[in-house]
Amino acid sequence: MFKVKKSAVLAAAVATAGAGWAQEVRVYNWSDYIDEDLLTKFEEETGFELIYDVFDSNEVLETKMLAGGSGYDVVVPSGTFLQRQIAAGAFQPLDMSKLENAGNLWDVVQARTETYDPGGQYSINYMWGTTGIGVNVGKVTELLGEDAPIGSLDLVFNPENMEKLAECGVHFLDAPAEMIPAALQYIGEDPDSKDEDVLALAEPVLAAVRPYVQKFHSSEYISALANGEICVAFGWSGDILQSRDRADEADNGVEIAYNAPSEGALMWFDQMAIPVDAPNPEGAHAFLDFIMDAENMAAASNYVYYANGNVASQPLLEEDVIGDPAIYPDAETLETLYTTTPYDARAQRFVTRMWTRIKSGT
Amino acid sequence: MNWRRISLIAVPYLWLAALFLVPFLIVFKISLSDIALSIPPYTPTLDLSEGWSGLRNMISQLDFENFEFLADDDLYWKSYLSSLQIALISTFFCLLVGFPIAYGMANAPQEWQPTLMLLVILPFWTSFLIRVYSLIGLLSNEGMINQFLMWLGLINEPLTILNTNYAVYIGIVYTYCPFMILPIYATLIKLDGSLLEAAEDLGCSRTEAFWRITVPLSKAGIIAGCFLVFIPALGEFVIPSLLGGSDTLMIGKVLFEEFFSNRDWPVASAVAVILLLILIIPIVMYQRNEQRRIEAEQ
Structure with missing residues (x-):
């Protein structure tokens, strides 16, 4: 009798732990790369619990991705790294039906990230520079x-x-x-x-x-x-x-x-993508959609001084961001940039x- | 009765097998594999569903190519040599600093000894990483050491210490010194004081007594301390990468580059296997020394 009870308790504990897991969204982004008010805002708006970790080198991220089982729902590799990780089968295709704000993306940037992720199947642009x-x-x-x-x-x-x-x-x-x-x-x-x-x-x-x-x-x-x-x-x-x-x-x-x-x-371009073994793809999509919101993306760029790949956010950017050619290069400079x-x-x-x-x- | 004995002996061996042999075999297997763009990033992997034929199939694909590659490029043996040099010199300086401290502790009044012991162990309460980071603040051109020396008027321009091999030596000696002090202290504290008195009675000077009695009797502690410093220093990665310059060559850094920059787990594993082979000699020597010490004590 006791044994049965014990295993029942165990099963219940596993079930609740599983449910708790599903409510968490784990994001792995570059250090000093977001306005932290956005993190609480995401939790308030969506009800997910956000766990936000940071890294400072593409190599460290890639090693985690290729080892598998990183436990993250959203990661942010740069373009060339993204391309290789896609080839290795590290990411899952995005479900566009869950990304209402995808229309806000900037075609100028998308045309360039096409090299790394044809058709933008696996990733969205976060920032570039x-x-x-x-x-x-x-x-x-x-x-x-x-x-x-x-x-x-x-x-x-x-x-x-x-x-x-x-x-x-x-x-x-x-x-x-x-x-x-x-x-x-x-x-x-x-x-x-x-x-x-x-x-x-x-x-x-x-x-x-x-x-x-x-x-x-x-x-x-x-x-x-x-x-x-x-x-x-x-x-x-x-x-x-x-x-x-x-x-x-x-x-x-x-x-x-x-x-x-x-x-x-x-x-270069930093792209947000969802690992193939993400525990909470639902939450990951919610996070991507939240980031693609014009207001949120503008807040992030105004905070970190990097240009983003979101055309709808541009009217909301502060003058010292959108007006600074070091951040948003003029058309002439843009021509000379290479990838x-x-x-x-x-x-x-x-x-x-x-x-x-x-x-x-x- | 017999079963009890066997199970008693089996425990340490199982421990060794689970925590050393199995991980080593996994690393060794990867070192014989080939790099691949997949998860995990090497091939072949063991397919358990195929049973024995899967295992045979995997073994047939393994080869020693990566070890041949290491032999071809002089980067690797130069890094091993440079690591050996840095580890040996650091061990020497640890001994130079550690022995007097241990000697002073052992000869300090009885009631002070617990406090002194605590002071040696105290740094371990702070994260190793933070201690190495704080050395950056001390050693940099604008750091406290340079500021102090300039204030004293000993130097006019800041000494460049950070990002050189000197900083690596300072970092290793500072971090590993307690590993030198503790075993030496342990042997010195057990030293029979009457031996020194006898030596003095027989007309031996204090210095001579130190060299002829104290040092030989603390030999086991000195040897243990040297190995405890030398072995981890040889594969050290954090200290050279935080304090060393771009031209500091150490095998730990090479290993990191192979693993993270080249994403070549097979070559990285081959580097690690050779590092382990180099370390086996001092580890076996250390083991023997310990055994002899324990036997002598009994």
Whole structure:
């Protein structure tokens, strides 16, 4: 008798736990990438309990996706990573009937994300931006003169400029998939090349300026640039703009400017998708639909200073977001931006190996 | 009676099998596989539904290609060597710092000893990660150490410590020092003081007595401490990646790159298998040392 009771209690406990699980939506997004008021708003509007975790590298997310069973309902990989994870079967197709706000998406951005996710079957665009150069205007013009090429790749890939800039500190992203296309673009090669002979051409360009790079890191430059520790950073648009705002707030006399290089800059996209084994696909769709609401998306962009892929949100954006060409580039700059596609395993190994050689000399 | 004995012996072996042998075999199997774009990202996987033929089928697809690849590229052996060097030098400095502390603790008045012991263990109450992070604040160009040295007038320009191998040494020595102090302290505290008195009575100077009596008798603790520092330091990843420079070469970092950047689990597993083989020698030596110590105590 006792045994029966025990198992009945157990079954009931499992059932309630299962029900509790279904009410939770687990979102895995980049750090510092949303207005946190939106999170409570989502819970109030939909009745789901939101569990919001953050990461800071595509590689970490991808490892979780490929290992399977991550337990997340919504994840936010960048375009090239998304494409590879779709190929690996990591995501489920979106159920468009549950996404009433899908009409708000911006066709200009959708046309470009088509490369990664044909037909937008698996993902919606959250935010996008460019990879470019952040400078401490005062220090750079002091070292290189008033006509310093702050809007050109020449600033960071010409050893003559870099030798002088080394004095005040230069950081590069520790991301070969960002730096190698930029180096190829600088020497007039195809930035999206997967050909080992072409990729190898980037090595001498980067190796020549390596001695003048203080550090390869993908997030430290935000504060280093803001407090004047370094004067040049090759990094992501929104991060450098955050650094500009921090410097303004601190009122420390540091003036930061961001430029997408005139030779052409890498344009990247962060896409929201639903893992194939998401415990709560219903809740995941509710979250995507909530994010695609014009008002919510505008609130997120106004908060993090990144452009979004939602055309209906544009009238609601603040002037210093929609009116800033560093965030929403003008049509002319938009023309020069390029996108990249993922490396296959062989090219990836070649690129990682080359990157280690550039950084460590081995 | 016999069954009881067997089950008693079986417990540690089952423990070893479940927590060491099985995980090792899984990693070893992945190291013989090939990279694939799928979940999980390697092939072949074991199909249990096919039973024995599934297992045979899987084994037939395994090969040592990844190990051959490691042998071809000098990055790997250079990283192993550089890790060995960093681990050896750090162990030496841990001993240099740890022995005097342990010696001082063992010779401190009896009533102080619990407090001193607590002070050595206290840092463990804070997360390892936070302690390493806080070293960044101390070692950076604007950090407290540089500020202090400049205030003293010893240096005019900040010393670059952070993002160099020096910072890695400082990080490892700081983090692993308690592992050196505790076993040495444990042997020193048991040292028979009358031996030192006898030495002095027989005309031995205090320094000579230290080298001829204290050091040899604490040998077991020194050896245990050295292994406890050396073994984890060899595969260390967090400290070199937070404190080291872009050119700091350590096998833990290479392993991370293989796993996360290249998404090549098979090669990453091969790197890990070789790291384990390198570690087996000191681990077996440590085990023997411990056994001898226990026997000597009995």
